[in-house]
Amino acid sequence: MSAAPAARELFASSFGREPDGIWSAPGRVNLIGEHTDYNEGFVLPFAIPHRTYAAVALRTDNRIRVASSFARLTVECALEDLAHLFPVEHQGADRDVPEWSAYVLGVAWALGASTGSAGEAGSATRFRGVDIAIASDVPVGAGLSSSAAIEGAVASALNDLWELGLDPVTLAQVGRRAENEAVGAPTGIMDQMASMLGQEDAATFIDCRSLETRSVPTGFRDAGLEVLVIDTQVTHAHSTGGYRERRESCERGAQLLGIRSLRDASVADLPRAAEIMDDVTLRRVRHIVTENQRVLDTVAAVTEQGPRAIGELLVASHASMRDDFEISTPELDAAVETALANGAIGARMTGGGFGGSAIALVAHASVDAVTDAVQQAFAAAGFTAPHLFTVSPSDGPRRDV
Incomplete structure (x- = not known):
């Protein structure tokens, strides 16, 4: 069931009125x-049917209030105070607001910064205060x-209500800035681009250096295939140390190779890397370099041969993350x-990594059998029961109401 009604109900109960609209991503x-x-390389994500909904209404003052189904607390501040909440030099440390609200408030702050109104959001007519209620599936x-x-969802809503006229790629950059600087999670831009540029029945090939994109039809439906998500129920958080340590290792590897980022390294550079790097840094670099090549090979394979040709590439990717990048878990x-x-x-x-989900490319007729087998394997290992469901490539943000 869509979380849109939950967002509307939460808005009404939190703020005592109806929203101007409901947006989702x-x-x-x-x-x-x-x-x-974040190594300026290549990725191939797709948007899924599961969405987050933001019920939003303009206010007559410069206050921003945020409610969420994730928490009972409603967070409130003045728009002009956002710059003080998220000073660049601290990047996520010691915030005076709960982390969940930093995603929302951070988007409002980053929109002001991206339009040259940082620190002045409350004074401009288009930056009127807002009430926001969040619900998600x-x-x-x-x-x-x-x-x-x-x-x-929040960026799309504010882009409309504040009449900013920003394009999807700019809104993706706003989201990344909010996550990097307001929340303090050192992520790249893939997630935001995948969400903002989603198209039905297609993945989005993204060059994370140039931000050039290409829609890549997956052909899953015509081939009778399903993408089965296996949520291990092992939660993770990007703002914790493991993710940051991997990023620092990649930066160290690029510096040792004398290049701007690992995007500029190829498989042919790995023997030289082995001569100048410690074992851990080498393995981190090897994952990135080979993973970039696997993305390119996957795009070629799905385009030229169809989706059944990408299985070995998916398996090799997991082995690389397990052994070289060391971000898998026993459950995954x-x-x-x-x-x-x-x-x-x-x-x-x-x-x-460090928890989260696995995906399996499965024939439609085999989904139930694979689901049962995974559930039985988790039970036998004493793991928490996983949550399994299928997804298909879906569209990006929209205004629902």
Whole structure:
């Protein structure tokens, strides 16, 4: 069931009136290309049907109030105070607001900064105060980018209500800035771009350096295939140390190679990397370099041969994340191995790692069998029961009401 009615109901109960409208944006599944985005590399995500809804109404003053189904507390501040909440030098540390609200308030702050009105949002006519209520059916902590869905829904709503006229790529950049600087999560731009640019039945190939994109038809439906999401129920948070440490290792590897980012390295550079790097840094670099190539190979394979040709690339991606980048978990490994043993064409963990979800490319007729096998494997291992569901490439943000 859509979370749109929940957003409307929360708005009414929190603020005592009806919203001006309800906007939504989708979560995403990354088909392949993990941790390559902040290395200016290549990714191939797609938006999913699960969405976050923002019920929003303008106010007559300069206050912003935020309510969420995630928490009982309503957070409120003046628009001009946002610059003081999110000073660049602290980037997410010691905020005076709960982290969940930083995603929403951070978008409002980043919109002001992107339009040259940082610190002055409350004084401009178009930056009137707003009330915002958030509800979502994107699983939180599952590696499906619930954060980018929040950012996309709020950015789309404020873009309309404040009459900013910003394009989807700019709104994606706003979302990334909010996540990097307001929340303090050192993520790349893939999640926001995937959410903002989603199209039905297609993945989005993104060059994270140039931000050039290309819609890539997946052909899943015509091939009788489903993307089965296996949410391990092991939650993760990008603002915690593991993600940041991986990013720092990548930056160190690029510096040792004398290049701007690992985007500029190729598989042919790996022997030299092995001579000048410690083992951990080498393995982090090797994942990024080979993963970039796997994204390019996946685009070529799905375009030229069809979706059944990408299975081995998905499997190789998971092995690289498990062994070289070390971001998998026993639950994710069990999900992937069990799915493959029970007929999946390919499978891999998806998202930032340290928990979250795996995906399996499965024939429609085999979904129930793979689902049952994974549930049984988790029970036998003593893991928390996983949540399994299928997704298909879907459209990006919209105004629902």
